Amino acid sequence: PLIAVLNGPNLNMLGLREPHVYGHDTLDDVEQICLQAAERLDVTIDFRQTNGEGELVSWVQECRGRADGIVINPAAYGHTSIALLDALQAVDLPIIEVHISNIYRREPFRHHSYVSQVARGVICGLGTRGYAHALQAVSDMIEDEG
Numbered sequence: 001p002l003i004a005v006l007n008g009p010n011l012n013m014l015g016l017r018e019p020h021v022y023g024h025d026t027l028d029d030v031e032q033i034c035l036q037a038a039e040r041l042d043v044t045i046d047f048r049q050t051n052g053e054g055e056l057v058s059w060v061q062e063c064r065g066r067a068d069g070i071v072i073n074p075a076a077y078g079h080t081s082i083a084l085l086d087a088l089q090a091v092d093l094p095i096i097e098v099h100i101s102n103i104y105r106r107e108p109f110r111h112h113s114y115v116s117q118v119a120r121g122v123i124c125g126l127g128t129r130g131y132a133h134a135l136q137a138v139s140d141m142i143e144d145e146g
């Protein structure tokens with residue numbers, strides 16, 4: 001199975017960006033965490049990051065017929081993007097949403113995510129290891145439903 005791991009804006013700045021909130025792992029470290037989880041789960045991952053809303057929408061569209069599941073950290077677009085919600089709604093795949101920080105312990109504008117409306121589950125506040133849990137969950141769903 002192929003699982004797309006999609007990362008939204010500013011996640012390329014992980015490690016440098018507000019380490020008290022997001023920790024010291026870089027995006028490369030996150031990719032390593034995902035690759036290790038993928039090996040353990042016997043799945044393939046396509047790991048990507050973009051700062052562009054349109055690009056993220058296009059990547060979600062590309063998952064149709066190609067990927068078997070999606071792990072997505074939409075970053076700030078989760079709070080703002082109906083376009084991303086629509087794209088995710090149109091791909092009929094198991095989706096798990098990840099946030100590194102606990103968005104419910106932060107500013108009220110982070111408490112709502114459009115993506116949560118289409119995600120099978122949401123993992124937040126577990127730091128970068130949340131991605132490994134998300135991959136486990138999507139892999140289980142693919143196995144159960146395949």
Ligand code: DQA
Pocket residue numbers: 009010011073074075076077098099100101102103110
């Ligand atoms: C984030 C949380 C979002 O509120 C924020 O805009 C991000 C990162 C997280 O992983 O904790 O960029 O998605």
